[in-house]
Each structure stands twice: as C-alpha cells, then as structure tokens.
Amino acid sequence: MLAAKDVLAALLGQALPFLPGVVGVDVGFRQDGVELTDEVVIRVLVTDENNVPSQLESLTADTPFPVAVVQRDFTPLADDAPYDPVIGGGTVKAEHGGFLSPGGTLGGIANDALFGGQVGVSCAHVIASITEPVNILQGDPIYQPSLNRKIGRLYRWQDATDTAVFKFDDGIAFDWAIAEIGAYSGMARAKLGDSVQKRGKTTLRTTGRVSAVGLQPLGIGTPPNSFEIYTDDVANQPIFVERGDSGSLVVNLFGQVVGILTQKGIEYSSIATIGAPPPGAISGFATQMMTEGAVAGAADSVGISF
Known part of the structure; x- marks a missing residue:
C-alpha cells in the first residue's frame, strides 16, 4: 500500500x-466524522474538503487500494514558566538580529553524536530561520522561557526535517526528562496504530495514536515521511496540539522517541460544529525520528541520538 501511495503521489505531483x-x-485510518475507523486507506490530503478538485476522482481511479480524501491544515505550530534544571516540554525562544522569535517547545535533551556532550532539541522553524544563511544564525542566543534567561546558543539545524539543536551555556543545569512524561531513552519508528504522547508548551501533555504514516507532501514544505497523530479520546481530550507545541518530542509507550512535532493536522472546530468547539487541532504531524531508506530521520539529519 505504501508503494501504491508513492505511485499516486508521483501522479498527483505531475498534475x-x-x-x-x-x-x-x-x-492511514479512514475518518468518519471526528472518529477514526480501523480501515486502512490511502489518504489524499486537501486543505478544504468542500472544494476538492474535480480531476481528483479520475486520477485516483486506477489506485489498487481504497482512497479517501481528508482535510488537513499544515500550519507550523510556533507560538511560561522557567524550568531549572531545564527539561523538555517548556517554552523556548531564539533571538535573531535583535528580534525575539514567537517561540515554541523545547522538546528535550539529546546526545550530540558528532562532537559529544548533550544538546537541546526543538524545531528549526522555532529556533532557527530558514531565510538566513548559516553564518548569520549559528551562535544566536536561545532563551527559556524568555529574554531574562539565556540558556544556550543555536548549534545546528536542518530545514528538510524541521529539526534544530542548541548547545547549553556553561553552568546551565538540565535533566533528561519531559514535564508530565518523565524520562525517555532510545528511538523507534512510529508505526500505524501506535499509542504515543507529547508535552507541548501550549496544550501540555496530550495522548494519541498514529493515524497515518509515510506522508509524501505535495507543493508544501512539510518534511517527507512525516506521520500523523490523532487524539485518542475525542470526548475528553479533543485538542491534541495548538500553536506553540512545535518542537515537542513524540514518545511511545516504551519511552522511546519516535518523532518531533512540526505542524497541526485539522482544527477540531472544522469537523465538530455543534456548540462552541474549543480552539486547537484534533491531530498533528511529526517528523519520523529515525531514517528509513533514503529518507533521513530527524535525529540523523542533525547528528543526535537519545
């Protein structure tokens, strides 16, 4: 089915x-209203399910597996308490050229596989800037949670996986833990149906299950081979992510890091229209932490391990 997905993606990419x-x-799993079913289909992602291009039906007609159209919104999640020692799950910001970034989430601590020691991890769109050359940004200050507390300097980043790391300043204490989640160790690939959790600065700890894998983006900057996480409790926890949660590490039930959260999937209010739905997204997209085939994982792209 993944191979058929790639063939369809190539066809749609040409058109x-x-x-x-x-x-x-x-x-991923077929969606019925706000609920996920157990049926696995090839999903074509669109920005507005009420305005699907008429050509799409004929272009998917020869696909040998069921195809479903789902609405998703790939908006970067870049939106406060100080943590001492520094741990994952709290606010992190960067300063570039005298301007403070809106901020996002410090995912956690990782081993620097290239030069030794430990580094802090977040999204590139949170603490780096894809519009500036490396020699301008490298070494820019990193704050937690804001200007009154500098904790390090920008070290490396990779736009293709939306991942960045920073070096801690001397004297800054940090713990290998994520708020509300605790310790984590090792890495794994996220697989369809896996139960996972994340802790972001905006929505704090939320849980979900992997609802789709092997994303092939078309015409957008989302990292390839990302996976979607859908809230696992629509009734009691409809919101999985909100702005500011970008950079959160996604952890499985074994305490292994499987990805880094980069973007939201679909606003809850767009599929649950009765009453006054809370603001936020019912799903989010994360970059796979581990490499598969020719597609680099987030960890390999910036030279880290957990």
Whole structure:
C-alpha cells in the first residue's frame, strides 16, 4: 500500500498545478466524522474538503487500494514558566538580529553524536530561520522561557526535517526528562496504530495514536515521511496540539522517541460544529525520528541520538 501511495503521489505531483488545495498523500485510518475507523486507506490530503478538485476522482481511479480524501491544515505550530534544571516540554525562544522569535517547545535533551556532550532539541522553524544563511544564525542566543534567561546558543539545524539543536551555556543545569512524561531513552519508528504522547508548551501533555504514516507532501514544505497523530479520546481530550507545541518530542509507550512535532493536522472546530468547539487541532504531524531508506530521520539529519 505504501508503494501504491508513492505511485499516486508521483501522479498527483505531475498534475499539481491543476489540483488546487491538494497537499499530500499518505496511508492511514479512514475518518468518519471526528472518529477514526480501523480501515486502512490511502489518504489524499486537501486543505478544504468542500472544494476538492474535480480531476481528483479520475486520477485516483486506477489506485489498487481504497482512497479517501481528508482535510488537513499544515500550519507550523510556533507560538511560561522557567524550568531549572531545564527539561523538555517548556517554552523556548531564539533571538535573531535583535528580534525575539514567537517561540515554541523545547522538546528535550539529546546526545550530540558528532562532537559529544548533550544538546537541546526543538524545531528549526522555532529556533532557527530558514531565510538566513548559516553564518548569520549559528551562535544566536536561545532563551527559556524568555529574554531574562539565556540558556544556550543555536548549534545546528536542518530545514528538510524541521529539526534544530542548541548547545547549553556553561553552568546551565538540565535533566533528561519531559514535564508530565518523565524520562525517555532510545528511538523507534512510529508505526500505524501506535499509542504515543507529547508535552507541548501550549496544550501540555496530550495522548494519541498514529493515524497515518509515510506522508509524501505535495507543493508544501512539510518534511517527507512525516506521520500523523490523532487524539485518542475525542470526548475528553479533543485538542491534541495548538500553536506553540512545535518542537515537542513524540514518545511511545516504551519511552522511546519516535518523532518531533512540526505542524497541526485539522482544527477540531472544522469537523465538530455543534456548540462552541474549543480552539486547537484534533491531530498533528511529526517528523519520523529515525531514517528509513533514503529518507533521513530527524535525529540523523542533525547528528543526535537519545
């Protein structure tokens, strides 16, 4: 099914100029309203399910597996308490050229596999800037939670996986833990149906299950081979992510890091219209932490391990 997904993605990619609103293809669970079913389908992701290009039906007709169209919104999540020692799950910000970034989440602590020691981890779009060359940004100050507390300097980042690391300043204490989650160790790939959790600065600890894998983005900057996490308790925890949660490490039930949260999936209010739905997204997308085939994982892309 993943191979068929790649074939369909290549076909849609060629026709992309004639497919407004089509943003990706992956393999995941079919959605029924706000609930996920157990049926696995190839999903074509669109920005507005009420305005699906008419050509899409004919382009998917020869796909040998069921195809479903789902609405998703790939908006970067970049939105406060100080943590001493520094741990994952809290606010982190960067200063570039005298301007303080909006901020996001400090995912946690990792081993620097290139030069030794430990580094802090977040998203590139949170603490780095893809519009500036490396020699301008490298060494820029990192704060937790804001300007009154500098904790390190920007070290390395990779736009392709939206991952960045920073070096801690001398004297800054840190613990290998994530708020509300605790200790973590090792890495694994996220697989369809896995139960996972994250702790972000905005929505704090939320839980979900992997609802799709092998994302092939079309015409957008989302990292390839990302996976989606859908809230696992729609009734009691409808919101999985909100702005500011970018950079959160995604951890499985074995305490292994499986990804880094980069973007939201779909606003709860867009599929639950009765009453006054709370603001936020019912799902989010994360970059796989481990490499598979020719697609680099977040850890390999910036030279870290857990």
